[in-house]
Amino acid sequence: MKYSNKSDKSVYIIAEMSANHAGSLSRAKEIIHAAKEAGADCIKIQTYTADTITMNCNNKYFQIDGGTWNGENLYSLYQKAFTPWEWQAELKAESDKVGIDFFSTPFDKTAVDFLESIGMEFYKIASFELVDIPLIEYVASKGKPIIMSTGMATLGEIEDAVNVVRRQNNNQLALLRCASAYPAITDEMNLKTMVNMKETFDVPVGLSDHSMGSLGAVTAVAMGASIIEKHFCISRDVDNPDASFSMEVAEFASMVRDIRTVEKAIGQVKYGAAKQEEENVKFRKSIFAVKDIKAGEEFTADNVRVIRPGYGLKPKYYNDILGKHARVDIERGTPIQYGIIE
Structure with missing residues (x-):
């Protein structure tokens, strides 16, 4: 699994x-191929059914009031949104074929057992499930990396x-900052968190955006x-519960390019002239x-001054000479070096 064993x-x-x-x-399958072409390292799905994540009930507690899914019943929403379990081994095989990592978010223990049966190498815990301590404990007991x-x-x-993850002797954990709104607004992202x-938990961190x-x-x-996680689609015109806040292929690819550029800009601690500056040292x-x-x-x-260019002694020696x-004899325009000083 690339995330836990990355060499870079x-x-x-x-x-x-x-x-x-x-x-x-x-x-x-098309989304898997498109994600790979757009530069993603990994494709993620979700493993639940309407019955494993909620119950079929129409009272007021199960109705969504406001937001992207206003007016929906939880059970009917999840019936539309879930990824059939019978697809998932095939999707994992497709991901392996195209060379992109594949993992899933389980929402109950039966989902974990199923994902173990198809060889899942690491797991995601969703924000809404962060309070499901028994589920997290069960996932952690499998000894696989967890992104939460x-x-x-x-x-x-x-x-x-x-x-609870660490009590299972599992230290392969990363935490993602996330605003659980769909879509979220940048003003409330609070990336300092x-x-x-x-700093608080001494783990890798990232953003589920x-x-x-x-x-x-x-x-x-x-x-x-x-780590960066973004919802991904072929087109927001394909009607589904997540389309409105998902990135299309070109947008995702642009984000990947920007991230890779930022990584290069961050670079490493290095003083002195960088390669692109070497030719300009002479103009100091x-x-x-x-x-x-x-x-x-x-x-x-x-008769001597500190001026550009930089072929003579450094300016800090000016008062010394x-x-x-x-x-x-020294001709006007000659750089002053120690060899011409008595």
Whole structure:
């Protein structure tokens, strides 16, 4: 699994398929291929059924009031959004074939057992499930890496979830800052929280980003994110519960390019001239003769100055050479070096 065994330090970019297959296995496979071409490291799905994630009930507690899914009943929404379990081994095989990592979010223990049966190598815990401590404990007991979103969570709730993973002797954990709104707004992303999570829990961190555009994701990388997750679709015109806040292929590819550019800009701690600057070192200032100077003549503020370019002694030696004398005749425009000073 690439995330836990990466030999490089590049950001791990996850394309979340979620419901964007819109009930079509062929479209799900198309999304896998498109994600690979757009530069994603990984494709993620979700493993639940309407019956494993909720119950078939129409009372007020199960109705959605407001937001993207206003007026929906939870059970009917999940019936439309779920990824059939009978597809999932085939989707994993398709991902293996095209060379992109594949993992899933389980929402109950039966989903974990199923994913284990098809050889799942790592797991996602969704923000809404961060408080499901028995589920997290069961996932952690499998000894696989876990990426956990933290939308809505208090510091105490995150601590509970992290502790239950570690009690299973599983230290392969990463935490994602997340705003659990669909779509989220950048103004409330609070990416400093991501940095604080890294300091508090000593784990890799990243961003599960439901906002439109890539500004939040690229900023998160600049602030130290190791993982970026974005919902991904072929087209937002394909009707499904997640389309409105998902990235299309060209948008995702543009985000990947921006992230890779930011990574290069972050670079490493390095002082001195970078390769692109080497040719310009000669245009720094140094000490030059600005008048003809005879052998034995004294160096003064009138005949030597600190000017561009940089072929002479460094300016910090200027006061040291004033009052000294020329060893040879020096022509105006000659860089001053120690060999011509008595």
